[in-house]
Structures are given as structure tokens and as C-alpha cells.
Amino acid sequence: MTDRLDADAWEALFAATPASLRPASTFDAVAGLERRLSLLEPIETAAMLAGLQTDPSFGSNSVRLDMAMRLVLTCAQGDVRPTRDKLYRLLNRDLVDCGINQLEDPPEDFFVTIAATRRGPYRLFQGVWEKAAAFTEDVFEAFGHLPPSPWSSEAFDRAYALLALSDLLADRAGLTDRVTAEDESSAKLDLPRKRNLARIAKRCLVSWTDLARLDVSECDLAPFILGSTTGTNIRDAEPGDSELERLPLMAFAEGILVVAPHNLSIAARAHLIEEAVAHGEADRLCFLLLNTQSERISIAGFARMWDLPTQKIGGHPVRQTIWASSVGRPIHLLQIVDGFEGVPPARFGVIEDSQSLENVVSRSIAFVQEQMRKRPDFREGLSIVLVGGWGRAGSLSLPLSDEPDWDVIALEPEDAATICLAGRGGGKPMDLWRLSKQLRLVEAQGFRIEHTNGWLNLFALWRETRRTLIPEHEVGFQPPASFHYPTDLLLEVRGDAARRHNRNAMPLPDGRFEIVSRFDRGDFFDADKPSFVSTTGLGRGEMLGLVVGRRPVWLQIVPDSGSDRAFDTHETWRAAIHWLEVGLPAFDTAYPDLDQDPVLITLAIEWPPDRLKRPVDNVAIDAAISITLDRDVRTARLDLGPAWQHGLHRADNHAELSLASALLSIVSALAGGRVDRADLYALMQEVVGSDDIRWRHSFAADRPLMLLKAHGLISTFEEVPESASALVRCGSTFLSRPRSAGPRIEGADDCFVFLMAQHGALTERLLETIAEYDRTALVELALSRLVSALAEDQSWTLSARALRAIHGAEKDFERSLSRRSEINGVIRGASIVVEMAASEAPLSSGRPIGQADVDELLAQALLLFQTAELIPPIRAGFIEPELQISPTGDILYDHAFTRSALVPSVHARHSEARQDADRAYRSHFDRAAEQGPLDRAFEAAVVAEYGIPFDAFTALSGACAELAVAAKTAAPRLRRSELVGAIAALPGYEDIDPAAAIDRLTLPARRGWKTLPSGLGASDFDVSRFDRHFSLIARPIVALDADEDSLLLVSPPLMERSALHNLAGAMQGTLQGKFWTSPAMRVFVGAAAEKMGLDFNQRVAEHIRALGLTSFPSTKVTDALHHKGTDAVKRLGDIDVLALSADGHHAWVIEAKDIRFCRTLGETSSRLSEYRGQTDSRGRRDKLRKHLDRVEYVRAHRIDLAQRYDLEEPPAVHGLVVFESPQPMAFVPSHPSTDARFVMLGDLNGLDWAPRM
Structure with a gap:
């Protein structure tokens, strides 16, 4: 990305470029060329040039080969046979x-495609x-929907004859789908x-015999054969405006010559349009054509255009809609197609702008702008003009607003689809x-991006x-x-x-073809599957x-109309497709003699009245699958009864295997075989090879997250868009540091000062943006995004066994880690936004908010978090104190520390x-499964902390989930008194006052984010720190105001997450100090931490003992x-394990x-920083230094050690640090x-316990 030609180089390049592509101009430019070419025998010469046009080695030379063909067709009329030298001179010297x-240009599209x-x-x-392929598909699809008639049938046959010729040439050249040319x-x-x-x-x-094999007649091709008088037209016309585009064939005695293989598709289009x-x-x-291109846009996922009504404006069919992902930010989608002005003939060269088309577009945009600007909540708008057509070159002058609040983007439908895919x-x-x-921001900085061309x-x-x-790394590249x-x-x-689209056409049993696309574009594993x-x-x-x-095996589902099981129906159909992907290759190998014609299976599902029931046995599951065959038309119906669904509640995959074997038995029967279902099973x-492989997972909805998901109350997970992250990063460093200060910052102090200033500037920007929006709406949307991330995380966790079985542990690790990163991004960003918005967003007069706004807020929050992340390692000297500012204003730093210290730990933990x-x-x-008895001291500590009995506390999130289901929302809004009363009315809470627990779990609203309550400091609200006592993990109920009877937003999944996290932290002693409010819990946690340490010492000692050593846990020196x-x-201090x-020749002093x-x-x-092996200026030793001192002391007194344990001689003394979870010290040497x-407990088996000294 460093190839930037200077202005002189560009001027020289343009000066060398011909002004015209008319063959006549080329003859004028090259003396003697026309005379030399006139001597050549036309058929042989054209055949050589045409053949070269089918070779991908010359795909990037299409312009030269096309011009050479035009020159030959214009004047060649002699009998001199062409030679390699003559072609070489023409192509490599004359042209x-x-x-x-x-x-x-380098190849910009496939040389050959389907x-x-x-x-x-x-x-x-x-x-x-x-x-060319996309326009051909669109014109053929549109023409096929015209009312049947003799003329349209004849035109279609002729056009398809040209496609058949193209396919024949590709076959002769040995070319498949999506072939790329060499550059x-x-x-x-x-x-x-x-x-x-x-x-x-x-x-x-192509001989007449070859054409007959293609079922193509001479009559079919007659409209496309060059006549004797077309040379003059080709000579004086630009490519696209000549007869060669419509007449790509030459006739000779034995058959026809395809002189322009790349013109076959546009000749076919031209013929259909002209007819x-x-x-x-x-x-x-x-x-x-508008309908067809609406489908293309919709199928790609760019915008749902195909179900919009069609208007006729100014003689043009138009589809348009106004869509808003955020209130006040409308997106106007306008779809229109280039008509057939000037046809016949159908030309593909550049035409004059269509004034009527431009008028329609201009008037539509102006009308929408006027209407949207009248709305009081209007902020900014966008018009996307989707200008379709049939391949004719042209341009469209778009109305550019003088106001900065409205943007206009023009796209062709295929380009929109390509961008989306x-x-x-x-x-x-x-x-x-x-x-x-972002482009406007970059240009405003003084950069000009040249020749973007769309x-x-x-x-x-x-x-x-x-x-x-x-x-970004071209830091010396500065504007202007x-x-x-x-x-x-x-x-x-x-x-x-x-590759993501994988568009194709496949046959049905009745002989019709269906246009198909890749079945699972959202597949995180990017598997190249044969499913569509x-x-x-x-x-x-x-x-x-x-x-x-x-053979093609089709599977359609009977629509589940009027039922709440549409999602389950869809997922079962998907699972059946996946089982066919897995089973058909082995089936085809095992039974190779069956016929290869298509089959069609219809899947019908009868759902049980309840969602969960006791699992059923194999016999009942198998009996719930019934099959009806119609061999004459190669179709079948497969019915799944309720017992099959109950079979999904088992831990094994018998229900799905039974379905798979039933599907294969249908394929066998319709393809002429008689294979028993038991054999196929x-x-x-x-x-x-496993009963873990499955695609349907059905569990009891007995947890808040599952319960709300089962009731459709949790939205689909959406990661933070890259476009939002890119936009908020662009120019972000210039918020705190002007470009004139230079692109490099060196030295720990200067880096620290800059990062703190940048952190402050990013905080201010985020707070200012949050302050624009209504508090309740913003917090609700951000909480919704957070909960959807928790649901996505749960989905990946529950499917881990199946994914590892299907894709392998390595692939599962790679993809799940990537998804985990996206999930964490939303959790972190949404948590920050919720905490800030609950205090900073206005209670009234704030504007409404939408998902696009939240996306950008999440991106801002993540950038703030990532900036704060850099401060500690740079202050501690782990990251080189040298920062760079990218040309567009983002922070660049050395990622070596991240790669060496954090990434390995993250990978190991994941x-x-x-x-x-x-x-x-x-x-x-x-x-x-039942839990064992709990520690009474722990129960008492929980009661002291939360003010209600232990069982009532652990059931509290479930109780609130019942309230959420009744309210039909994932996060009910209730006044404190209402919530207390609603919980007290639930079974199990009749004699319990939940008020204290509600208060302890509530994140209070403040008068402003920077307003700190008495006794608290900025660190208590530092959003870059985890496990703060004023955070969503500690206080998952969000107060939306500071009233005495405050309005609360209650999210049961967040309450459950908080309870699980906090109770585990208490039992393990990992959450200490200010995280807790009650002295009783603080005392318990301190004791728990000490006990956990002693227990770990014991576990390490037992592990070492099992390796054949003698070990002593928690031993005093x-x-x-x-x-x-x-x-x-x-x-x-004590020796954790000796x-x-x-x-007896080796002794190990182990820190556990x-x-x-x-x-x-x-x-x-x-x-x-805790394990550097250092002593600070005040004489305080870090944890590693204490360990090293212990080892040195024991080594210095190893004679005493030998006497104490009756060893034959003083042992060699070694030090070791053992830990449970992955730690950065194992990957970053902290002391020589x-x-x-540093060794993990699980790696002790591989340690050399008797090293040579």
C-alpha cells in the first residue's frame, strides 16, 4: 500500500493513453498497420485472436486482444496466413x-464465471x-417473466444458444467457475x-455437428453473425457502440467462429431487449428488471427491496422506502433502472445522461429531504440511489445538497450486493x-484520495x-x-x-431449475459445503x-403457519440440511450404483403442545418418523411427530441420527435402491463417530437467560460494526493533540501525559454524546445489547461439545475465540454506556435513540477502554514508551507485549x-444433580450482605424473570416500591422483605457522571477497571433517577450473572475489600482467600506426591x-510446598x-509488576522477591534441611512458582x-525434578 505515483508520473501516464478506441484512430496512429493487416487471411487470424481471448493467461490483456480483433475484422481480406511473429508484432509493438x-488494468473481476x-x-x-454475468442473469430472469408468446420463446432460444456456445468454449479451454486471470x-x-x-x-x-450436439440450429445463430458490410461500422465505432457487440460470430463453410467470446453474453442481452x-x-x-434487481439486493442482505410496491414516476419504475436505524437519521433507499431509450439497437457504450432518469432521482431525493427536514427530530439523512440496468455504460448526475445534513450515494445493485456479501x-x-x-473527515484533514472510481x-x-x-503505518505521510x-x-x-454467495442454478426432479445461493453465509467456520x-x-x-x-437432494419445509414454533421449525430444517451435508458423501461412496437424478423431500413437523418433557427412548423416537414416497415424480414426505422433538432433550444425538438415516433412506428409495434404515443409521x-455431533440443542428453560430467550424477549446479537469503530477512531487523537505536534511521542512521561489527556478527551466526547439522548431509552437499548451478548455467549458455550466434534478442537478454538472477542466487545462497551448514561443522559428532553446510535456509542466506549488499557503497561515499562499517530489520527504502538503476555494467557484460558x-x-x-451442603458461615455472610435468606437471594433473578415474562419485556421498568411489592407477592417471598437486597443490587443514579458521592473517588467509577463495587457486575439493577422511590430497570439475566460472579468471588476469596458492604462478608472473604490458598497448597503437594516425590504443604521455614x-x-514467610x-538429592521450594x-x-x-523480583525504594518486596529470598535462605541452609529430613547429603535447592490459571509470568520472563x-499445575508432569546443576 505504498505505491503512490507523483503528479508528473500520472501526467506522463495520461499523455500515453489514447484518446479514442476506434480502430480508425489506431490505424492513424501506427503507420503501415492497416496495409499489413489487410494481407492476412481473416478466418485464421480471427481464430487465433479469439482463442487467446479464452486463455486466462491473457485475461488482463483483454483491451489489446479486443482491439486487435477489431482491427483484423475491419481490414483483413488477404490470403497470408498469420504467424506467431505477426501477432507478436501487432500485440507487443503496434498496440x-x-x-x-x-x-x-489488473483483473478486477473473474475471467470466467457462471x-x-x-x-x-x-x-x-x-x-x-x-x-457481465450479473447483467446477463438479470436480463434473462426478467425476460423469462414476460407473458409466454411465440416471439419471446424464439428469442429466448436464440439467446440461450449464445450462452451454450460460451459454455462450450469454457469447456474446451478447461475452465470451471470463478476463474481468475493472471495480472x-x-x-x-x-x-x-x-x-x-x-x-x-x-x-x-464450432462445427455444425458440434452445434447439433448442443441442440443449437443455424437459425438460432443467424441474428448474431457478422455480415460482409460490418467492417466499416467496427472501424469507426468505439467498443460498445459497434456491431461486434451484437454480432460476435463469423460463419464459414464448416460452421461458425466465435470471434468475440466475451461478447456472447452482451449479444444475448441485446437480442432479448431489442425483441x-x-x-x-x-x-x-x-x-x-427492477423486480429482478430488487431480489439481488435483498438476497445479498443489503436492503429488503423485493416486497416494496413499485411506483411509476416520470415513466420509470421506481421502488423506494425510508428506513431509520435511529430516530432522526433517515435512510432513503431509491431503486430505479436504466430504461431502453435509443433501442434498437441496444448499445453498450457510453450514452448521454438520461435527463428523465436524473429528473426522477432528483425530484425523489428533494421531496424526501423536504419531508424529513420538517420533522422536529431530524438530524441528518442519506439517500442511496440503486441505479440498475442491463449493462449499458452511462453516468448519473446526482443532486448534491449544499447542506451538510444530507448525503447521497449512488450504487449499482450488483455493487451493493457485492459490498454487503x-x-x-x-x-x-x-x-x-x-x-x-469517514471519507469526508479524511478529506477535511487535508488528504485527497484519487481515482476512487465508485x-x-x-x-x-x-x-x-x-x-x-x-x-496507518505511513506516519510520515502528512497532509496536504x-x-x-x-x-x-x-x-x-x-x-x-x-464465494459467500456461491450463486448457481440447480435442477429439480420436474426438470425446472432453481436459482440458489450458499446455504449458510453466516457460518463462522467458513466451511466449503455443498449446500444451497x-x-x-x-x-x-x-x-x-x-x-x-x-445427485441434488432438495429439502423443503411445510410452513408452520399460525404457530409460535417458527424458529424451531427453521432450526430443524437447517439441522436436516447439515445432516445431509455430513451423510451424503459417505452414502454416495457406499452405494455408487444408484441413479443420479434429483430428489425432493418435504419435511413436515408436528410440534408437541409443551416445550419440554421427559426424554423418550429410541423406539419412540424412531416411530415418530414416518415416510411417504412418490417414486414416479421422485418426491417424498417425511413427517416428524412430537416424540421426535422430545428426543432432542436427551444428551445424545439419537433423534438427529434417526432423522439423518430417514433422509438417506428416502434418497436411496427414490434413486432406485432398497437400503434399510438400520443400515443407514x-x-x-x-x-x-460420536453421539456428540448435533445441530439442535434443547434444554429446560429454567434459568433467566434461557427463559427470556424461550419467550422471544432477547434480541439477536449484533457485534460492534467495524464502520462505527473506524469512524470514531478517525481523527480521535486530534481531540487532545494537534497534528502540528508531530506523529511521534517518545519517553514514558510524555506518553503518559498524552494518554491521560487522550483518555480525558475521549471521556468528554462520550459524555457529550450520551448527554444528547433520552436516559431511559438509551439505558434500555444498551442493556438489551448487553443481554444479547450474554445469550450469544451462552449459545456458544452450550454448543461447544458439538462444535468440537463437528469441526475439531483447533477450528472450534479459532472461531469461538474470534466470536468471544466480539461478544466481550459488546459486553464491555454496553456496560460502560449503561453506567455513564444512568447518570449523564437527561431524564427528559433527550432525543430518541436507535441501534445505529448505540453502535457508535459502543464504539466510543471501547476506544475509551482500549486507550485506558495502554496506560498501566507503559507506566510499568512493559510497552516501549514510543507512540505514533497514524496519518488519520489513531494511536499506534508496539503490540509485542500484548502478543507475548496477554494473548498466550487468553488463548490458554479460552x-x-x-x-x-x-x-x-x-x-x-x-x-x-444436586449441590452439596453449603458452608453455614457463607450463608450467614450472604444474608449479612444482601439482607435476605440465602435461598431467596439465589432465586431472586428467577423471580424477576417471572416478572419480565409477565410484562413481556426482558427488562421491566418499575419503581423501587413496585419491585419490592411484586417480588414479595411471589411464592417463596411471602414472609421476606426484599428491599435490602434490591437496594444492595441497585446501581444508583448520580447528578452527573463526574459528581462523586461522599467518600468515593474517581477509581470507584473507572470504567477500565473490572470488579468495581459501583459497576453492573456488583449492582445489576439500574436506577434511572435519584428519587427516593427510584425508577429501576431490572434485567434478570444481569442479576443472575452478578449473583454467580459475586458468590463465586466470595467463596474463592477473589473479590475483597470495598466490593462488599458488610463486615461479615469481608471477614468471610478474607478467611476464604486464606483457605483457598491453603487448599491449593495441598492440591499442589498431592500432585507432586503422585509424581513420586515427597511433599509437605504449607510448611514454615x-x-x-x-x-x-x-x-x-x-x-x-511460609513455604507453600516443600x-x-x-x-533426596533435590529439594524444591515452591510458591503456589x-x-x-x-x-x-x-x-x-x-x-x-507483582512478580518482578524487586524491592522498592521503601524496602517493600514484591511477591517474587519474597519467594526468591525464601529459596536463597533455604539454599544457604541446605545442610540443616538435610538433617531435618534425614537426607544422605545436602540437596540441591531449586525454586518454582506454580499456579492454577494461565498467567503472563509464564510467557514473559520477569527475572533471570x-x-x-513459572509453571501451571497441569504442566508439572513434564517438569524435570532432578535437573543437572
Whole structure:
């Protein structure tokens, strides 16, 4: 990304570029060229050039090859046979001399790709034409919906004949779908040797016999054959305006020659359009083209356009809607298509702007602007104009508002679809709006991005630069400056989109073809699966899926109308598709002699009246599956009875395996086989090799999160959009530091001063933004996002066993870790926003808020958190005190510390978590599991802390979940008195006053975020610190005002999370000090921490003992050495574990620490600071220094140690630190001493307990 041509280089490049692409201009520019070419034999020469156009090696030279063909067709009429040397001179000298090669670009699209049509898939050569396959698909689909007639049928047959020719040429060239060309743009063409050139020349010669095999007649191709008088037209016309686009064939005695393979698809389009215009169907075809491109936009997920009504404005069919992800920020979506003005003939060159089209667009945008600006809540707006068509080049002058509050973006439907698909959910209208804003911010900084050439190009640049537009590490690149970015970015974007879309056409049993797309685009595992969903079926409101093995196996679902089980129905259909993916390859291998024709299965589900019941046995599950076959039409119906659903409540996968074997038995029967279901069940068991592989997970909804999810009260999880993060980062450092101060900050003090100033500036910006919105609405939306993240985390946890079985532990680790990062981002960002908004957002007069606003607030909150994260490790010296400012104003720093200290710990901890979730899976089905008796002291401490009995406290979140279900909201809004009364009225709380617990769990509202209550400091509200006593984890009920009877927002899942976290922290002694309010709980926690430490010492000692050593837990130095307990000895502290090798030659002084996993950079640097092995200026030793001193003392008195334990000789003394959870000290050496070795408990088996000295 550093290739930036200077202005002189660009001027030289433009000067070398020809002004015209008319062959006549080329003849004028190259003396003698026309005379030389006129001597060549036309058929042979054209065949050679045509053949080269089917070779991907020359795909980036399409402009030269196309011009060469035009020159030959214009004047070649002799009998001189073409040779390799003659072609070489033409392509590498003549066309280079006149600058034609300067028009060649690196490949921007596939050289060959599939056009999916209702008669099947056809491979097309796209050549010089933009989006040729997409336009061909759209025109063919639209034309196919015209009323049936003899003329339309004949036109369709002729157009399809051209597609059949294209497919034949691709087959001869050995080209499949999505073939990319090599990047040899502007370079010399390395032509094949003579023999290979002759072979390639035959590729485009198609005999009449070959055509007959294709069921193509001479009559079908007659409209597309060049006549003897077309040379003059080609000579004087620009590409796109010549007859060659409509007439890509030449006839000769034995058949036809395809002279322009890349023109076959546009000739087919031109023919259909001209026929429709000639028969008075232009308006209808234009309307149908709008419908087709609406489907393309909708299927990609960009915007739901296909169910909008169509208007006719100014003679153009139009679809438009106004959508707002946030109140006051409307997005106006306007879809329109280029009509057929000037047809016939259908030309593909640049035309004059359509004034009527521009008028419609301008008037529509102006009307919407006027109406939206009248609204009192209006802030800003966007119009996205989706300008469709049929491939004709042109431009559209958009009305640009003088006001900064309205933006306009123009896109072609295929580009919109590509951006959305390649963006993986991050290329939707709001994302483009943010990208537009980011571009304006970058330009306002003084940068000029040259030659963006459309939004798809800009989106490609945005991706390539990691969402910064200007490469971030080019810190010396400062404005004012122009950035000329690479021109080879489009292919990657289009490739990603095509792989995610995987559009194709597949046959049904009745011979019809369905247009299909990739089944599971949201698959986190990016598996290349042979499964599809019918996009035309989606347009009809049908769920019609497909898995392709030796034969296409279709699976459709009977709609579950009028039921609340639509989600379950959809998930069961998805599970059946996945089982076909798994089972069909093995089935096809085991039974290779069955026929390969398509089959269609209809799945019908009868749901039980209850959601959960006792699990059923295998016999009942199998009996609940019934099959009805219709072999004549190769279809079947599979009915799932209620008992099958009950089978999902078991810990094994028998219900799903039974379904899979039933599906395969249908395939067998319809394909002519007679395989027993029991044999197929055994085959599936062998294939999966585990009873853990499953796609349906059904648990009792007995926890608040599950209960609210079962009632549809929890929204779908959405990660923080990259577009929001990119926008809030752009220019963020200039909030606290002007660009003139330079892009580098060096030295610990200067870095600290800058980071503190930046932290303050980001805090101010976030608070100012929060202060714009209504408090209640903002807190509710942010809480909703937080709870959805908890639900997503739970979903991944519960499916860990199945995902590890399906994809393998390594792949599961990679994908689940990535998702976990996204989940944590929302949890952290939403928690910060809730805490701040509860005190800073206005109670009244605040504006309404929407999801897009919350996205940007979450992005701001995360940036604030990440900035705060840098301060501790830089202050402690773990990160090099050298910061850089990117050209567009973001902080850059050395990530080595993160990679070495935090990342390994995070990876180790996540791996443990996935293994734990795997092992715990079956426990979710064991309702008989009971907890052992609790420590009475712990129960008493909980009562002292929360003011209600232990059982009442642990059930409190469940009680509030009942209130939420009754209120039909995930977070009811209640006054304190109302909540106390509602809980007191529930069973189990009749004689309990929950007021004290409610107060203890309430996060109080303050007069403002910066207003600190008496006795509290800024650190109590530092949002970068976890486990604060004034945070959502400690106080999950949010007070929305500071009234005595305050208005509370009650989220049962947050209450449950808080209870689980806090009770575990109390029992383990990890939450101490100010986190608790009662002296009794503080005393208990202190004792628990001490007990946990002693228990861990015991566990370490037992583990070591099992390795054959002698070990002594919690040993005093005085006991180990028989020394007196002097003050100096007492200051050494106890030896957590003393271990002696079996031969007595080695003694180990072990520090055992069951300390918490570090979750952030701040915690990591703090932990490392405790284990540096240092003594501070006040004589205080850190934890490692104390350990090292103990080891040295024992080593100095090893004779005493030998006498104490009756050893034959003084042992070699070693030091070791053992811990339970992954710690950064294991990955970042903190001290050179060999006694400062850090090992996890689980790794002790591999330790050399008798090292050589």
C-alpha cells in the first residue's frame, strides 16, 4: 500500500493513453498497420485472436486482444496466413506504440464465471465488460417473466444458444467457475509456441455437428453473425457502440467462429431487449428488471427491496422506502433502472445522461429531504440511489445538497450486493453512510484520495487499509497530500462476495431449475459445503434447501403457519440440511450404483403442545418418523411427530441420527435402491463417530437467560460494526493533540501525559454524546445489547461439545475465540454506556435513540477502554514508551507485549473454557444433580450482605424473570416500591422483605457522571477497571433517577450473572475489600482467600506426591530447617510446598498461587509488576522477591534441611512458582533467576525434578 505515483508520473501516464478506441484512430496512429493487416487471411487470424481471448493467461490483456480483433475484422481480406511473429508484432509493438496497453488494468473481476439461469448454469467470458454475468442473469430472469408468446420463446432460444456456445468454449479451454486471470496488464504478451497457438485457434471454431450436439440450429445463430458490410461500422465505432457487440460470430463453410467470446453474453442481452422493445414490451421488461434487481439486493442482505410496491414516476419504475436505524437519521433507499431509450439497437457504450432518469432521482431525493427536514427530530439523512440496468455504460448526475445534513450515494445493485456479501454484514446502508462520513473527515484533514472510481472501489480500499482509507503505518505521510491507491483491489472483494454467495442454478426432479445461493453465509467456520438455499424460493416465502452429492437432494419445509414454533421449525430444517451435508458423501461412496437424478423431500413437523418433557427412548423416537414416497415424480414426505422433538432433550444425538438415516433412506428409495434404515443409521454412526455431533440443542428453560430467550424477549446479537469503530477512531487523537505536534511521542512521561489527556478527551466526547439522548431509552437499548451478548455467549458455550466434534478442537478454538472477542466487545462497551448514561443522559428532553446510535456509542466506549488499557503497561515499562499517530489520527504502538503476555494467557484460558464446556454438556440434561451442603458461615455472610435468606437471594433473578415474562419485556421498568411489592407477592417471598437486597443490587443514579458521592473517588467509577463495587457486575439493577422511590430497570439475566460472579468471588476469596458492604462478608472473604490458598497448597503437594516425590504443604521455614523463629526468619514467610526428590538429592521450594486469570492489559501489567523480583525504594518486596529470598535462605541452609529430613547429603535447592490459571509470568520472563520459573499445575508432569546443576 505504498505505491503512490507523483503528479508528473500520472501526467506522463495520461499523455500515453489514447484518446479514442476506434480502430480508425489506431490505424492513424501506427503507420503501415492497416496495409499489413489487410494481407492476412481473416478466418485464421480471427481464430487465433479469439482463442487467446479464452486463455486466462491473457485475461488482463483483454483491451489489446479486443482491439486487435477489431482491427483484423475491419481490414483483413488477404490470403497470408498469420504467424506467431505477426501477432507478436501487432500485440507487443503496434498496440503498445499507440498506447492501447496503457488502458489495461489488473483483473478486477473473474475471467470466467457462471451465469445462473432458469435453464441452468452457463460459464461466461466477461472480458472487458463490467459485471457481465450479473447483467446477463438479470436480463434473462426478467425476460423469462414476460407473458409466454411465440416471439419471446424464439428469442429466448436464440439467446440461450449464445450462452451454450460460451459454455462450450469454457469447456474446451478447461475452465470451471470463478476463474481468475493472471495480472500481466500492460506487459508484453508471451504468446504460445506455434503448435499450441494452432491448438488454441481451433477452440473457437464450432462445427455444425458440434452445434447439433448442443441442440443449437443455424437459425438460432443467424441474428448474431457478422455480415460482409460490418467492417466499416467496427472501424469507426468505439467498443460498445459497434456491431461486434451484437454480432460476435463469423460463419464459414464448416460452421461458425466465435470471434468475440466475451461478447456472447452482451449479444444475448441485446437480442432479448431489442425483441422486447420491438413487440411493445419495453415497459414491462423494465418493470421486471427492477423486480429482478430488487431480489439481488435483498438476497445479498443489503436492503429488503423485493416486497416494496413499485411506483411509476416520470415513466420509470421506481421502488423506494425510508428506513431509520435511529430516530432522526433517515435512510432513503431509491431503486430505479436504466430504461431502453435509443433501442434498437441496444448499445453498450457510453450514452448521454438520461435527463428523465436524473429528473426522477432528483425530484425523489428533494421531496424526501423536504419531508424529513420538517420533522422536529431530524438530524441528518442519506439517500442511496440503486441505479440498475442491463449493462449499458452511462453516468448519473446526482443532486448534491449544499447542506451538510444530507448525503447521497449512488450504487449499482450488483455493487451493493457485492459490498454487503464481502463485508460479512458490515456492508449495509448504515456502514456505507459511516464510510462516507469517514471519507469526508479524511478529506477535511487535508488528504485527497484519487481515482476512487465508485463506492465498490472505495469499499475495497477501506478493507485493504484496515478501515483507515490512508495506510496507518505511513506516519510520515502528512497532509496536504494526494493518495493514489492500488487499482487491483476489486478482484479480492468480488471474489469474497462470490464465494459467500456461491450463486448457481440447480435442477429439480420436474426438470425446472432453481436459482440458489450458499446455504449458510453466516457460518463462522467458513466451511466449503455443498449446500444451497433457493433464492427464488425465498422470494416466494418458501424454505427450499439443497445438498449436492452425486445427485441434488432438495429439502423443503411445510410452513408452520399460525404457530409460535417458527424458529424451531427453521432450526430443524437447517439441522436436516447439515445432516445431509455430513451423510451424503459417505452414502454416495457406499452405494455408487444408484441413479443420479434429483430428489425432493418435504419435511413436515408436528410440534408437541409443551416445550419440554421427559426424554423418550429410541423406539419412540424412531416411530415418530414416518415416510411417504412418490417414486414416479421422485418426491417424498417425511413427517416428524412430537416424540421426535422430545428426543432432542436427551444428551445424545439419537433423534438427529434417526432423522439423518430417514433422509438417506428416502434418497436411496427414490434413486432406485432398497437400503434399510438400520443400515443407514449404522453408516451415519460410523461417519460421525460420536453421539456428540448435533445441530439442535434443547434444554429446560429454567434459568433467566434461557427463559427470556424461550419467550422471544432477547434480541439477536449484533457485534460492534467495524464502520462505527473506524469512524470514531478517525481523527480521535486530534481531540487532545494537534497534528502540528508531530506523529511521534517518545519517553514514558510524555506518553503518559498524552494518554491521560487522550483518555480525558475521549471521556468528554462520550459524555457529550450520551448527554444528547433520552436516559431511559438509551439505558434500555444498551442493556438489551448487553443481554444479547450474554445469550450469544451462552449459545456458544452450550454448543461447544458439538462444535468440537463437528469441526475439531483447533477450528472450534479459532472461531469461538474470534466470536468471544466480539461478544466481550459488546459486553464491555454496553456496560460502560449503561453506567455513564444512568447518570449523564437527561431524564427528559433527550432525543430518541436507535441501534445505529448505540453502535457508535459502543464504539466510543471501547476506544475509551482500549486507550485506558495502554496506560498501566507503559507506566510499568512493559510497552516501549514510543507512540505514533497514524496519518488519520489513531494511536499506534508496539503490540509485542500484548502478543507475548496477554494473548498466550487468553488463548490458554479460552482453550480451558472450551474443554470445560465440552465436559459439562451432559450435565445440562441431568436434572437430578444436586449441590452439596453449603458452608453455614457463607450463608450467614450472604444474608449479612444482601439482607435476605440465602435461598431467596439465589432465586431472586428467577423471580424477576417471572416478572419480565409477565410484562413481556426482558427488562421491566418499575419503581423501587413496585419491585419490592411484586417480588414479595411471589411464592417463596411471602414472609421476606426484599428491599435490602434490591437496594444492595441497585446501581444508583448520580447528578452527573463526574459528581462523586461522599467518600468515593474517581477509581470507584473507572470504567477500565473490572470488579468495581459501583459497576453492573456488583449492582445489576439500574436506577434511572435519584428519587427516593427510584425508577429501576431490572434485567434478570444481569442479576443472575452478578449473583454467580459475586458468590463465586466470595467463596474463592477473589473479590475483597470495598466490593462488599458488610463486615461479615469481608471477614468471610478474607478467611476464604486464606483457605483457598491453603487448599491449593495441598492440591499442589498431592500432585507432586503422585509424581513420586515427597511433599509437605504449607510448611514454615522454622519447621523445615529447625531454625528459631527470629524476626528475620518470620519475614521470609511460609513455604507453600516443600518437595524432595525420591533420592533426596533435590529439594524444591515452591510458591503456589491460585490467582485469577488476567483479563486485560491493565491487569496483566499489574500482575507482572507483582512478580518482578524487586524491592522498592521503601524496602517493600514484591511477591517474587519474597519467594526468591525464601529459596536463597533455604539454599544457604541446605545442610540443616538435610538433617531435618534425614537426607544422605545436602540437596540441591531449586525454586518454582506454580499456579492454577494461565498467567503472563509464564510467557514473559520477569527475572533471570532459575528459581523464578513459572509453571501451571497441569504442566508439572513434564517438569524435570532432578535437573543437572
